[in-house]
Amino acid sequence: MSVFRRSRSRADFTEEIKAHLQLESDELKDEGCSEEEAERRARINFGNVERAQERFYLKDRSEWLEDLWRDVKFAMRQLARNPEFASVVIMVLALGIGASTAMFAFVDAALLQPLPYARPHQLMSVNESSVQSSRWPLPYPDYVDWQLLNSSFESLDVYSGTGFLLHAPGGTEPVQAERVSGTFFKTLGVHPVLGRDFLPGENRDGGPNVLLLSYGSWQDRFGGRRDLIGRTVHLDDAAYTIIGVLPRSFVFAPGGNVEFWVPLNHLSEHERTRSFFNFWGVGRLRDGVTRQAAAIQLNTISLQLQKEYGSPDGHLSASVVPLSEVIVGDVRSILLTLLAGACLLLAVACVNVGSLALVRSESRRREISVRGALGATPARLVRQFVTEGLLLAFFGDVAGMLLALGIIRLLTRLVPKDMAANMPFLGAAGVDRDTVLFALVVASLAALLLGAMPVLRLSLQEIRIGLSHGDRGATGASWRRLGANLVVVELAAAVVLLAGACLLGRSLYHLLHVPLGFKADQLATIRVSIPDSSKDTNESYKTIAQHISALPGVQAAGMTNILPVQCDCSWDIVHFPDKPDQGESKKLEERHVSSGYMPALQASLIRGRFFTERDTNATPRVALINQSLAKTYFAGEDPLGKRIADDEDGRPAVWEIVGVVKDIHEGPLDVLDGPAEYFPINQTQDHSFTLVVRTSQDAGSILTTLVKALHAVDPNIGVSDESTMLGKIANTQSALLHRFSAWLVGGFAGVALVLGVVGLYGVVSYSVGQRTREIGVRVALGAQRGSLYRLVMQQAGWLTLTGLGIGLVSSVGTSLLMRNLLFQVQAWDMWTLVLVGLILGLASLIATIIPARRAATVNPVQALRAE
Amino acid sequence: MLGSDDDPSMNEDRIALLQGTLDLLILKTLVMGPCHGQGVARSILRMSEEVFFVDHGSLYLALQRLEDRKWISAKWGVSENNRRARFYSLTTKGRERMVEKTSEWERLSRAMAMVLRGHAGESGEEV
Numbered sequence: 005m006s007v008f009r010r011s012r013s014r015a016d017f018t019e020e021i022k023a024h025l026q027l028e029s030d031e032l033k034d035e036g037c038s039e040e041e042a043e044r045r046a047r048i049n050f051g052n053v054e055r056a057q058e059r060f061y062l063k064d065r066s067e068w069l070e071d072l073w074r075d076v077k078f079a080m081r082q083l084a085r086n087p088e089f090a091s092v093v094i095m096v097l098a099l100g101i102g103a104s105t106a107m108f109a110f111v112d113a114a115l116l117q118p119l120p121y122a123r124p125h126q127l128m129s130v131n132e133s134s135v136q137s138s139r140w141p142l143p144y145p146d147y148v149d150w151q152l153l154n155s156s157f158e159s160l161d162v163y164s165g166t167g168f169l170l171h172a173p174g175g176t177e178p179v180q181a182e183r184v185s186g187t188f189f190k191t192l193g194v195h196p197v198l199g200r201d202f203l204p205g206e207n208r209d210g211g212p213n214v215l216l217l218s219y220g221s222w223q224d225r226f227g228g229r230r231d232l233i234g235r236t237v238h239l240d241d242a243a244y245t246i247i248g249v250l251p252r253s254f255v256f257a258p259g260g261n262v263e264f265w266v267p268l269n270h271l272s273e274h275e276r277t278r279s280f281f282n283f284w285g286v287g288r289l290r291d292g293v294t295r296q297a298a299a300i301q302l303n304t305i306s307l308q309l310q311k312e313y314g315s316p317d318g319h320l321s322a323s324v325v326p327l328s329e330v331i332v333g334d335v336r337s338i339l340l341t342l343l344a345g346a347c348l349l350l351a352v353a354c355v356n357v358g359s360l361a362l363v364r365s366e367s368r369r370r371e372i373s374v375r376g377a378l379g380a381t382p383a384r385l386v387r388q389f390v391t392e393g394l395l396l397a398f399f400g401d402v403a404g405m406l407l408a409l410g411i412i413r414l415l416t417r418l419v420p421k422d423m424a425a426n427m428p429f430l431g432a433a434g435v436d437r438d439t440v441l442f443a444l445v446v447a448s449l450a451a452l453l454l455g456a457m458p459v460l461r462l463s464l465q466e467i468r469i470g471l472s473h474g475d476r477g478a479t480g481a482s483w484r485r486l487g488a489n490l491v492v493v494e495l496a497a498a499v500v501l502l503a504g505a506c507l508l509g510r511s512l513y514h515l516l517h518v519p520l521g522f523k524a525d526q527l528a529t530i531r532v533s534i535p536d537s538s539k540d541t542n543e544s545y546k547t548i549a550q551h552i553s554a555l556p557g558v559q560a561a562g563m564t565n566i567l568p569v570q571c572d573c574s575w576d577i578v579h580f581p582d583k584p585d586q587g588e589s590k591k592l593e594e595r596h597v598s599s600g601y602m603p604a605l606q607a608s609l610i611r612g613r614f615f616t617e618r619d620t621n622a623t624p625r626v627a628l629i630n631q632s633l634a635k636t637y638f639a640g641e642d643p644l645g646k647r648i649a650d651d652e653d654g655r656p657a658v659w660e661i662v663g664v665v666k667d668i669h670e671g672p673l674d675v676l677d678g679p680a681e682y683f684p685i686n687q688t689q690d691h692s693f694t695l696v697v698r699t700s701q702d703a704g705s706i707l708t709t710l711v712k713a714l715h716a717v718d719p720n721i722g723v724s725d726e727s728t729m730l731g732k733i734a735n736t737q738s739a740l741l742h743r744f745s746a747w748l749v750g751g752f753a754g755v756a757l758v759l760g761v762v763g764l765y766g767v768v769s770y771s772v773g774q775r776t777r778e779i780g781v782r783v784a785l786g787a788q789r790g791s792l793y794r795l796v797m798q799q800a801g802w803l804t805l806t807g808l809g810i811g812l813v814s815s816v817g818t819s820l821l822m823r824n825l826l827f828q829v830q831a832w833d834m835w836t837l838v839l840v841g842l843i844l845g846l847a848s849l850i851a852t853i854i855p856a857r858r859a860a861t862v863n864p865v866q867a868l869r870a871e
Numbered sequence: 872m873l874g875s876d877d878d879p880s881m882n883e884d885r886i887a888l889l890q891g892t893l894d895l896l897i898l899k900t901l902v903m904g905p906c907h908g909q910g911v912a913r914s915i916l917r918m919s920e921e922v923f924f925v926d927h928g929s930l931y932l933a934l935q936r937l938e939d940r941k942w943i944s945a946k947w948g949v950s951e952n953n954r955r956a957r958f959y960s961l962t963t964k965g966r967e968r969m970v971e972k973t974s975e976w977e978r979l980s981r982a983m984a985m986v987l988r989g990h991a992g993e994s995g996e997e998v
Binding site: 012017019020021023024026027028030031049050051052055056059060370373374 | 910926927931935
């Protein structure tokens with residue numbers, strides 16, 4: 005019957021119990037009980053019949069659950085009994101899981117999640133590219149032709165950042181805005197949550213002043229009022245009608261923290277020329293058109309246009325790259341490096357936990373043997389270990405997730421707001437489905453490791469023979485071998501992380517010590533916009549400079565359109581009429597500065613003179629050049645008196661060189677100085693510039709005074725972004741990314757080093773414990789202290805050297821992988837490798853000296869009596 | 872399943888120990904020939920000189936477990952006093968397992984003795 009049916013029927017079992025009771029009462033009657041008494045006692049002897057039946061039927065279903073529950077309870081008790089083990093394992097796991105999960109969250113948000121637009125894979129950044137720069141903006145007429153002639157894009161749009169002075173009841177304030185072509189939002193697939201998108205006519209030249217608000221601006225400036233549509237706001241000197249509000253989720257990273265979106269319907273004189281490169285393209289590929297095909301087509305168009313209209317630069321080509329590439333391109337390698345570092349730390353943590361589990365299984369050998377002998381099947385024992393591993397991994401995972409949340413919060417808070425606007429994906433990092441999944445996968449691997457260690461260690465055969473042996477002696481050797489190998493892995497991983505951290509640290513140091521060409525401390529900076537209505541801008545510059553210079557604590561003040569060390573983003577295409585090859589055009593960094601600027605920076609004049617107040621829009625145009633320009637284009641001749649020719653505001657202009665300054669580091673820290681030219685702001689008439697103020701004390705303390713003073717000059721002056729030069733430099737993307745990666749990898753390396761060294765201590769200390777008797781014999785035979793030290797140190801030394809060797813070799817490999825994060829440091833930097841060796845050696849020495857001392861002070865009598 | 876020491880919170884482990892023991896006791900009883908559940912219970916009581924109390928619910932669970940493992944087989948029959956009863960008998964596999972289990976038990980008791988003795992002797996050596 006049981007062959008065909010797995011479990012018996014309920015009736016059959018009830019029948020059996022009935023039979024039992026009958027047989028029992030029969031027997032009791034035979035022993036002399038009355039019939040009634042016999043039946044009663046039979047029932048009592050049997051116990052609770054219903055309960056027995058219940059148990060019988062629940063058996064199949066509940067056995068598994070009950071076993072599981074018992075396993076969990078038992079595992080909990082085992083862990084509670086050894087809280088040091090449990091808490092160390094959970095802590096170490098949490099460190100590994102926390103670090104790697106946090107890094108994964110950023111990688112996920114930046115590199116794996118699609119951009120928050122419709123069908124984002126079709127969105128391309130469309131630009132020109134040249135030899136100097138792979139991403140180079142478009143002139144407006146070129147854009148119009150590209151749009152007309154191409155058949156690869158469903159739609160092609162351009163955007164260009166701008167600033168306005170917002171006149172509000174609370175005062176005048178500069179705001180960030182973006183000018184976009186008509187179908188910009190349709191191309192992205194974004195629809196306003198309130199109001200409407202731009203209408204086709206609004207994009208034409210001379211179209212109406214309308215604007216779309218960002219969601220944040222709608223909430224913060226206008227209180228989220230729904231009746232806002234149709235109202236006007238005053239930007240610069242014009243009234244704009246609000247036509248819509250963009251969704252809360254909408255961000256456009258290349259634009260940064262933009263509040264107002266206006267159509268591109270007022271083009272300036274120079275924006276109409278083919279030599280003013282000011283517009284960034286974004287397009288949506290037609291279905292079935294590849295990026296490459298689109299690039300080839302645009303290239304053909306671009307070449308054709310260059311042939312037709314003459315090319316200012318000669319070698320422009322079209323560049324079509326995924327929009328996501330433009331947004332996350334800069335941080336990709338850093339994020340991947342950080343994730344790799346965190347995973348290495350995770351590996352160290354797992355190995356560490358694994359060897360802890362190994363040590364623990366060693367101390368549980370006797371318990372396991374007894375349980376095996378009592379009939380616990382090997383499968384059951386394995387299950388028990390796996391349950392314990394799962395439980396530990398679970399707690400470690402929970403703690404790790406909490407840690408990851410903390411790390412994510414901390415890191416996102418450390419990113420300055422302006423930069424965060426360019427990297428919206430950083431804000432999107434968090435504990436979401438992908439991240440939880442990642443943490444769970446990691447935790448299950450850890451659980452497997454935790455469970456597998458004791459199982460590997462206590463092979464099933466050993467469970468059987470464990471009892472007959474004592475628990476000391478030969479078995480230690482196999483564990484020692486495994487434990488030692490594991491510790492080598494840990495040390496090697498720690499070395500890789502240490503080397504990475506050192507290289508990144510040295511890069512950061514080099515980066516922060518790049519020669520700037522000026523004195524960066526005690527410089528306050530503040531962005532100033534003067535109203536378009538101020539007719540005599542030269543007079544405005546002068547008044548502002550005078551007022552600011554007169555402030556107490558101010559030594560000098562000057563103006564520039566773009567601060568140094570911020571970006572290499574303002575290029576001019578020029579030629580030198582006095583040179584034989586005057587026809588060939590060159591690309592230079594271009595800055596507009598006031599007469600007080602160079603002295604305020606304490607820049608060094610090499611030849612000629614700085615600008616003076618006498619250089620105005622009424623006098624001939626003059627220019628300063630930097631040393632790089634002089635060396636590159638005027639090698640062996642005197643640049644003074646030579647001329648620079650360019651297109652200024654769409655008209656040809658010629659500037660006479662009056663001075664040469666030592667290179668000021670204009671571009672980002674990690675970009676080398678190139679040729680640069682400086683024009684007097686008096687002759688370029690910028691309405692928006694940065695005031696640079698040299699102070700006699702701490703630059704940060706004067707900022708509020710500066711704001712007040714500027715508003716005292718003219719309440720309609722827009723003031724923003726008050727900071728110090730040092731702060732501006734420290735918050736540049738290159739400094740920030742290098743600092744982040746150096747600190748994070750440094751942190752990972754520190755933790756890994758501690759774990760590795762603790763692991764080494766564990767191995768050495770265990771082996772000393774195992775060899776107490778041997779050491780006792782040696783001492784009894786007259787071994788010297790020194791030789792005992794050597795005995796222990798030798799073992800640790802070999803482990804350290806092996807770990808160091810493997811680690812150094814692999815670190816050269818990994819450093820090569822991250823070489824584009826390195827700045828002025830070679831991947832195989834000798835000093836780094838030596839330093840890492842020293843750190844590890846020293847740390848290992850400390851870890852070994854304690855057990856070595858214990859070995860040296862073994863009392864032979866006690867040691868020999870021990871067994 | 873079994874705690875390694877005499878922690879008082881280890882009741883469940885003691886039940887587990889009894890369970891393992893019960894299996895062996897059942898097998899031992901059935902060596903003498905097929906028997907029904909009530910007979911097994913009685914004979915365990917008798918064999919252990921009434922020291923072991925057999926919870927009948929556990930007994931029938933154990934019988935079922937052994938039957939599931941094919942260490943014993945069962946069929947309905949008639950007792951000496953003409954009562955219908957379910958008779959259990961030892962299979963070949965069950966016989967082999969019983970021999971194995973018996974030697975395990977002997978090793979265990981030796982080990983227990985050693986552990987208990989060893990505990991006192993080793994106290995100076997424990998770290």
